[in-house]
Amino acid sequence: MTATETTKPWTSEMVTADLERAIHEHRLPPGTKLGEDELGDAYGISRTIVRAALLALSHRHLVELKRNRGAFVAQPSIREAREVFEARALLEPRTAHSAALRMTDKNLALLQANIHDEHAALDAGENGRALFLSGQFHVEIARIADQSTIETFISELISRSSLIIALYWRRRAALCETQAHHALLDAFAKKDAATAEDLMKSHLLDLVASLDLHNVQQPPKSLREALQK
Amino acid sequence: MTATETTKPWTSEMVTADLERAIHEHRLPPGTKLGEDELGDAYGISRTIVRAALLALSHRHLVELKRNRGAFVAQPSIREAREVFEARALLEPRTAHSAALRMTDKNLALLQANIHDEHAALDAGENGRALFLSGQFHVEIARIADQSTIETFISELISRSSLIIALYWRRRAALCETQAHHALLDAFAKKDAATAEDLMKSHLLDLVASLDLHNVQQPPKSLREALQK
DNA sequence: AGGAACAAAATTGTATACAATGATGTTAAA
DNA sequence: TTTAACATCATTGTATACAATTTTGTTCCT
Incomplete structure (x- = not known):
């Protein structure tokens, strides 16, 4: 520990x-x-x-x-995984929009540092840390949007997403999310709220698409039920 | 108790x-x-x-x-009150949309019963119970939308809204929300998702408009700060 | 051997004892 | 009388003891 x-x-x-x-x-x-x-x-x-x-x-x-x-x-079910990303789809794009409007140089620098750290972690083979930082990027956006209530929700959803990734990630390729985060950063730099919102929306869709939420065997509710044929 | x-x-x-x-x-x-x-x-x-x-x-x-x-x-601040309704505005309209698409006769009856009970409570002078039921209407919609994750969030936001109403309600007139709920019910009955979404959006705007989130004296962070002139 | 009944151990659920902290009230000095 | 220091009381914070439950291991019977 x-x-x-x-x-x-x-x-x-x-x-x-x-x-x-x-x-x-x-x-x-x-x-x-x-x-x-x-x-x-x-x-x-x-x-x-x-x-x-x-x-x-x-x-x-x-x-x-x-x-x-x-x-x-926790071991979120496929059902729960879908719900988590549905909720993120409702909350995060609009929050990115708000964040873009309120973006300052200081906040921009924070996001940039986050991306940098994530890169460094990936290079050092610290995949867990990279995944954590990748999540923090999203939470940071909610913080910048100055919506602490929504931030709390997003923070929870991000952590749950990490569990979902642990269970249902299928692409063996490294998490190429940094590209999406870079694109978001650009939109933020230009205070282009509409673009930021769109980018966030597709980023989330990409994330879901990178998961296998179909026929993966689910943890059986009871052993008995699982074992009879 | x-x-x-x-x-x-x-x-x-x-x-x-x-x-x-x-x-x-x-x-x-x-x-x-x-x-x-x-x-x-x-x-x-x-x-x-x-x-x-x-x-x-x-x-x-x-x-x-x-x-x-x-x-x-809890005594939510004006700031927090605004945030709560911002979050509701992101979650509930789209959830009403989903609910409309999945609406069944049984669920419709449940919503109708809810409205009926709220009326009865109001007539009996049980304002607290009426307020509770009014909140349950919103939670029920999330349940019908079959989104338990979002339902959890909405349920929390509804309860917090009740505290907000206790602190910032200004219209002395009885909660005329039942009209809005009736209109929603009609849209649900027709499975008119777009209308349901719009109605929910304006319903929430009406709710915020019925609050006084401006110059009401806020609980001071410290007594010292509050008392020096 | 196989399996059921039983026994032992480990782990969680709840209550309670004690410590720590803050609120209140009292006393004594200025 | 005012005020500061102190003492008392009430309440929360934490640890621990004990009860309840589950799990695991053993024994004995078939």
């Missing part, structure tokens, strides 16, 4: 953020059991704090709590 | 739902202190469960947790 015992006094919010990032970066793959004692030992805290963090993550649909069974990194 | 001691074994989810409804119906107005012992006594459970419920409500922005101070029913 990320923590040793005697570093700092972890709050439940810090643990939540730490776990969310680990999930987002695929260091904790879908289905991973998150034992309370185990996590408590890792962070040097009691189960009380761990449970608060797991509860928070479950509210964000990043962790599934099974009564009397424990917490597991 | 709603509970006596020896009724049933309340789970944290049940307590969360019960409190959310009480907030939604304005039985717990914005700013109300939600003491842990007090709630625990009311439901006949320990603070452990209460804290889980309060945590859940805080994640939905219906309760504000102040460290070492306790939990309070």
Whole structure:
């Protein structure tokens, strides 16, 4: 895990953020059991704090709590995957539009730095970190649009998308999203809101298209049901 | 409160739902202190469960947790109020569109029953219940659209809207939303998706217009700041 | 051996004890 | 009387003990 015992006094919010990032970066793959004692030992805290963090993550649909069974990194179904991208399609293009109108040089530089860091991570073979940064690009846009409510939703959807990518990604080619992000950056630089909105819309469509959301075998609801013929 | 001691074994989810409804119906107005012992006594459970419920409500922005101070029913700022309706404007019209396409007679009957119940509640002077039902109409549409992810978001936004109405409602006239809901129902009956989308869009605009989101005195961040001249 | 019944262990669910923090009230000095 | 320091009280924060449940392992019977 990320923590040793005697570093700092972890709050439940810090643990939540730490776990969310680990999930987002695929260091904790879908289905991973998150034992309370185990996590408590890792962070040097009691189960009380761990449970608060797991509860928070479950509210964000990043962790599934099974009564009397424990917490597991979520495994979004194909159905859920489609829904997540439907929601993103409703929220993100219009938010990119707003962001373009409010874009400042400073914000532009932030987005540029993000793309740069993602490149660096990819070159260093840190795919998880690259994926995280790629997601942050989208969250950053919502922040620039100055819509914290929508930002919260998008942030959750981005993290869930990372789980979806872990499960349903099919293109073996490296995530060529940087191209799309570059194009968005250009539109932002010109404060071209309409173009930014369109680019975001197609970017999301490309993302969905890069997934295999059809016949992949789904996790069976019950073993019994799965095994009878 | 709603509970006596020896009724049933309340789970944290049940307590969360019960409190959310009480907030939604304005039985717990914005700013109300939600003491842990007090709630625990009311439901006949320990603070452990209460804290889980309060945590859940805080994640939905219906309760504000102040460290070492306790939990309070949220008091959304004007800024937040605008954001909530911005988010609704992005999500709900398109969702109404989808719902119209998938509308069945059974779902139509459900919506009709909802409107009927709201009328009955209004006639009985149960304004809180009417407000709740009015919100449920919107959530129901998302459910009919078969978009559970978006439904979760809309459900949260609806509850937050109830807090916003409690704080910023200005028309003294009764909530004449039923007209808008009736019009929507007609569009749904005809499976007229485009009209449903338009009606939802203007319905939300009307709602915002019925609020006073301008010069109302906002809760000061600090007393000091508020009192120096 | 195969399988059912039972026993043991591990893990989560809940309540509670204690610590930490903040609010309130009182006293004493100026 | 004012005000600061202190003491008391109430409430939340965290850890832990115990109960409930599930899982795993063992034994015994067929």
